[in-house]
């Protein structure tokens with residue numbers, strides 16, 4: 001199944017929108033893929049010597065390395081362009097959605113009338129402060145954007161931006177993150193056949209749907225804190241013929257019964273959470289699993305321990321300039337320890353990279369199987 005599915009909750013870009021999007025994609029590829037690795041040379045040749053003259057000593061920790069780089073003209077130019085490309089990415093996907101907003105809202109209302117799955121929203125679910133206050137990765141309005149009972153914009157933006165962004169960082173398009181995780185499960189636990197599946201922090205439901213399609217006899221649930229994300233996720237799943245039950249709930253306290261799921265997953269969620277929330281999500285996943293059940297938390301392959309301090313600062317750009325308040329907290333987390341703390345025993349834990357089927361990219365997986 002291709003990573004980016006076509007369905008009628010997507011807006012249709014004009015040739016002009018498509019040209020802008022192609023330009024932004026090329027710009028992001030160039031700035032992120034070609035130029036970012038060169039910043040190391042800029043640091044060695046200019047930023048470090050400049051700092052050393054000014055301060056009387058070499059930069060000796062990430063704070064002074066950051067100070068040295070942020071003061072450098074080439075870094076400043078790269079950083080401004082990279083930020084501008086991200087802002088342009090959002091405006092290029094928002095324009096078609098703004099034009100077709102009322103038609104998409106009508107589609108949502110149509111799907112909500114006779115659904116295969118379901119949607120349960122709740123006024124009582126509080127999003128974490130940082131998620132409410134920050135437009136995460138500069139998405140306009142952030143994850144909690146909610147402008148009325150038919151509003152689907154948060155989810156529509158998330159999916160449209162994600163499609164463009166993932167191409168910009170070189171993720172292949174023939175396998176979704178969920179399919180990659182399902183392939184991992186087949187290798188890790190060949191005897192495993194889930195009948196009840198939970199997708200935590202499901203956002204627009206792009207990862208929930210592949211589970212529902214791959215396991216048509218299983219009951220699939222998705223939770224998130226954003227109502228606008230969930231309305232869209234619900235309509236999108238219906239448009240794709242997938243039966244998913246979406247609920248507005250926190251990953252820390254889902255409200256489901258103990259031992260009620262065989263498989264609990266989260267996709268690209270840890271990097272949007274404080275370490276305390278990541279831990280509580282893993283502990284909640286453990287509580288929800290039946291004996292023999294599996295949880296897998298998949299995310300981007302950002303591991304600060306594999307980078308020297310200069311590259312940590314270069315890859316920490318998202319935290320300071322791209323609205324990613326938990327980027328470093330995720331990059332330095334200890335998933336092995338967190339899974340153990342949640343209740344999994346050492347021999348039933350896998351933490352490490354797992355490659356996409358086309359070898360374009362490796363995801364980071366933190367998995368545990370309950371005894």
Ligand SMILES: C[S@@+](CC[C@H](N)C(=O)[O-])C[C@H]1O[C@@H](n2cnc3c(N)ncnc32)[C@H](O)[C@@H]1O
Pocket residue numbers: 128131143177200201202203204205206207223224225226229249250251252266267268269272273277
């Ligand atoms: C990067 S998105 C997840 C993408 C999605 N899983 C996918 O595969 O397409 C991160 C999501 O985490 C959600 N989130 C953050 N904190 C949460 C919490 N405490 N409880 C539930 N969802 C949360 C956000 O609302 C957002 O939708």
